[in-house]
Amino acid sequence: MSTFSDRKNHEMQGKVSKMDPDSDTATPGKGYVTENLGIWSVMFLDDGYRGQFHKVFGDIPKSIPAFSHLIRQVFSLYPTLFLMFCATQLWMSCQGAINLHFSSRLLEAIELTLKNNGADPWAVTLPIIGRLLVAVLTGYISWTNERLISRMRRRLICYFELELLKVKLNHSLAESDAPESQINVSANQAWKSFQEIIEFFGGIFDALSQLSLIIHLSRQSGPLFALSCLSKTIYWAFTRRCIWDTPFVALETDKHQTRMTALVALAKDKKDVISYDLKDYIVREYTKASKLIGDASDEHPWILYRQFKTPWNNMALEALLPLPLFYCAFLALRNPSAATLSSIAILQESATSITRTVDFLLGGMEDFRTNLKHLREFNNAVERLAHREALRDHQALLGGRGDSSIEKRRGMEFELRNVAFNYPGAQTNTKALNDVSLTIKSGQFVVLVGANGSGKSTLVKLLAQMYNNDDPSTGFSLSENLEGEILIDSRPASSFSEASLRQAIAVFSQDNGLFAGFSLAENIGLGYNPLIGNHNATMEAARMSGADTAINRMKDGFNTILNPMLNLTSFNVDIENESNALTKFMKNLQRAADVSGGERQRIAAARTFMSFKSGKIRFLAVDEPNSALDAEAEATLLQNLVNEREGKTIVLVTHHFGKLVQNADLIVCMKEGRIVQLGRHEELMRSDGEYKKLYGIQASAFENP
Numbered sequence: 102m103s104t105f106s107d108r109k110n111h112e113m114q115g116k117v118s119k120m121d122p123d124s125d126t127a128t129p130g131k132g133y134v135t136e137n138l139g140i141w142s143v144m145f146l147d148d149g150y151r152g153q154f155h156k157v158f159g160d161i162p163k164s165i166p167a168f169s170h171l172i173r174q175v176f177s178l179y180p181t182l183f184l185m186f187c188a189t190q191l192w193m194s195c196q197g198a199i200n201l202h203f204s205s206r207l208l209e210a211i212e213l214t215l216k217n218n219g220a221d222p223w224a225v226t227l228p229i230i231g232r233l234l235v236a237v238l239t240g241y242i243s244w245t246n247e248r249l250i251s252r253m254r255r256r257l258i259c260y261f262e263l264e265l266l267k268v269k270l271n272h273s274l275a276e277s278d279a280p281e282s283q284i285n286v287s288a289n290q291a292w293k294s295f296q297e298i299i300e301f302f303g304g305i306f307d308a309l310s311q312l313s314l315i316i317h318l319s320r321q322s323g324p325l326f327a328l329s330c331l332s333k334t335i336y337w338a339f340t341r342r343c344i345w346d347t348p349f350v351a352l353e354t355d356k357h358q359t360r361m362t363a364l365v366a367l368a369k370d371k372k373d374v375i376s377y378d379l380k381d382y383i384v385r386e387y388t389k390a391s392k393l394i395g396d397a398s399d400e401h402p403w404i405l406y407r408q409f410k411t412p413w414n415n416m417a418l419e420a421l422l423p424l425p426l427f428y429c430a431f432l433a434l435r436n437p438s439a440a441t442l443s444s445i446a447i448l449q450e451s452a453t454s455i456t457r458t459v460d461f462l463l464g465g466m467e468d469f470r471t472n473l474k475h476l477r478e479f480n481n482a483v484e485r486l487a488h489r490e491a492l493r494d495h496q497a498l499l500g501g502r503g504d505s506s507i508e509k510r511r512g513m514e515f516e517l518r519n520v521a522f523n524y525p526g527a528q529t530n531t532k533a534l535n536d537v538s539l540t541i542k543s544g545q546f547v548v549l550v551g552a553n554g555s556g557k558s559t560l561v562k563l564l565a566q567m568y569n570n571d572d573p574s575t576g577f578s579l580s581e582n583l584e585g586e587i588l589i590d591s592r593p594a595s596s597f598s599e600a601s602l603r604q605a606i607a608v609f610s611q612d613n614g615l616f617a618g619f620s621l622a623e624n625i626g627l628g629y630n631p632l633i634g635n636h637n638a639t640m641e642a643a644r645m646s647g648a649d650t651a652i653n654r655m656k657d658g659f660n661t662i663l664n665p666m667l668n669l670t671s672f673n674v675d676i677e678n679e680s681n682a683l684t685k686f687m688k689n690l691q692r693a694a695d696v697s698g699g700e701r702q703r704i705a706a707a708r709t710f711m712s713f714k715s716g717k718i719r720f721l722a723v724d725e726p727n728s729a730l731d732a733e734a735e736a737t738l739l740q741n742l743v744n745e746r747e748g749k750t751i752v753l754v755t756h757h758f759g760k761l762v763q764n765a766d767l768i769v770c771m772k773e774g775r776i777v778q779l780g781r782h783e784e785l786m787r788s789d790g791e792y793k794k795l796y797g798i799q800a801s802a803f804e805n806p
């Protein structure tokens with residue numbers, strides 16, 4: 102006996118095989134099946150029947166906790182709004198059945214009036230009034246519904262966004278890097294899922310109310326009539342071929358099509374066509390390929406997928422369409438006194454209406470499943486965060502990691518013992534850091550040098566505690582990535598509270614950019630946010646980093662917003678036409694103030710100077726802040742940073758072996774993730790090692806030939 106999926110596959114256009122499109126790598130049972138459709142090879146997950154019914158129904162129970170949690174949350178936040186929203190949705194779902202009820206009463210009354218040749222005014226008037234009231238109420242509720250949805254949308258998107266923001270802000274750097282901890286659902290998606298799930302349930306309610314009306318109208322024969330109404334839909338649900346019901350990958354594998362595409366692309370390259378005289382060749386080859394490709398269709402795979410191989414399905418679908426009418430005819434023949442024209446007409450209308458609703462539900466099954474998944478994902482992320490916070494509080498109560506803070510007044514002391522580190526998700530065999538042991542004394546000015554990729558930035562990130570070791574409060578384990586010990590002030594780094602570390606450490610690197618949508622003053626002030634708005638402190642920080650000149654040149658000075666977050670939508674505006682008023686308006690809006698790359702870096706550096714104003718910074722890590730700075734600006738900026746060294750330990754990563762390097766208390770020379778040399782400039786220059794080599798290369802690069 103053939104299974105349902107066998108039948109389905111049998112009817113598919115094209116052949117189905119458990120093979121790769123590329124037969125060289127074809128392996129049966131790889132977890133996906135390949136179907137050739139026109140010029141495409143389409144790969145589907147090999148999980149049997151693709152109709153998704155069982156998956157949807159399997160997903161509902163496991164989504165109930167997430168959905169009910171969300172409903173409770175929304176209800177507690179906006180009780181009135183939520184109840185009104187539910188009530189309007191409910192009305193919109195059942196008004197179809199109520200309308201049909203009044204219509205049926207009215208038609209019956211009309212038929213009776215015609216039959217008896219006399220009118221019962223109330224029998225006709227009451228359903229008219231009822232129908233009118235429903236129409237007016239529906240109009241009003243649909244108007245209210247639009248507004249309610251807008252308000253719910255605004256509020257819920259803010260709620261979702263805030264929750265997701267909290268989750269993301271609580272991620273450590275390691276988690277932000279790790280693909281497995283990424284949250285794939287956005288606030289907009291969460292809202293859309295929430296709304297669509299409610300709509301889907303509304304659809305189910307709608308279908309049920311119509312079904313009960315049909316059963317009520319056709320009395321004993323109701324269930325059979327209902328079945329005849331739904332026959333086409335049910336048949337369609339089980340035989341339809343919709344590519345969107347399942348994950349798929351479509352790959353254009355027809356080599357003739359690929360050749361034709363390449364020839365068209367080549368023809369665009371006019372210079373090559375002329376210089377190699379390719380005109381005739383292109384036409385000849387294109388003609389050849391187009392003959393070889395034959396009738397293989399290049400329509401989208403979703404169009405090709407839904408076509409049946411034989412006409413039987415289309416014929417059956419068309420034949421099932423008038424089934425309710427045939428059924429009514431059969432009823433009339435069997436029991437002429439029970440069937441009235443009005444009941445037949447209303448049953449016919451109900452049939453159309455319920456078919457539409459069930460079609461909507463069946464068509465939306467996969468979306469419904471995706472929506473449930475989004476809400477589950479959102480809920481899981483929020484629950485994980487709550488769990489972490491509870492753990493953190495618990496730890497603070499136990500007096501664990503939470504109670505230690507960095508000793509004030511002196512720079513941090515570091516000791517690294519056999520530290521090895523690999524980035525989460527790194528695809529390399531070699532570690533970013535390997536067997537690194539290093540002691541940095543309090544108040545030292547340390548310089549890290551080494552070739553690209555030698556591990557300098559990684560070492561700085563570990564010193565700056567951007568990748569913490571196992572931390573039960575974060576729930577994310579780095580133990581597989583980090584080996585060895587990192588001591589701060591002779592105690593394990595993990596014994597310090599996260600907050601005290603963050604307050605004591607400042608990091609300045611070339612990655613420090615400007616925050617879009619914030620004024621320059623705020624961009625600087627964010628270095629120490631209690632002083633945001635303090636003009637003197639902001640000015641001073643800007644002066645120290647050399648950003649003041651560029652800022653003072655701006656029309657709006659410190660109030661300038663360099664990257665305003667414009668959300669501009671235009672339609673059919675002729676942007677080529679400069680005299681068009683809308684074009685002018687848009688161009689004006691987009692003509693944002695800008696500064697040079699070096700000036701940007703100075704403004705970002707001002708943020709670091711601002712952070713010193715907290716008086717709590719004990720460790721400053723500076724990682725090549727000079728990519729866009731001219732030599733003089735770089736020297737001044739670094740010198741100003743070093744001038745702030747009182748009470749701080751400073752680690753600088755640089756490729757420039759200038760005066761600062763020569764005056765460093767300690768130079769750490771790195772190669773391939775390891776420390777290869779340690780010492781002061783003079784010592785290192787005396788030995789014939791990596792440092793001297795790097796120094797020599799840089800010196801010779803600037804020598805005159």
Ligand SMILES: Nc1ncnc2c1ncn2[C@@H]1O[C@H](COP(=O)(O)OP(=O)(O)OP(=O)(O)O)[C@@H](O)[C@H]1O
Nearest residue numbers: 278524527533551552553554555556557558559560
């Ligand atoms: N986020 C990351 N994920 C995976 N691997 C990384 C990541 N960042 C750096 N690496 C790898 O770690 C190694 C050390 O990189 P690191 O950035 O520390 O070197 P660097 O000495 O600072 O180099 P450069 O002088 O080019 O800045 C390199 O092999 C690099 O490819």
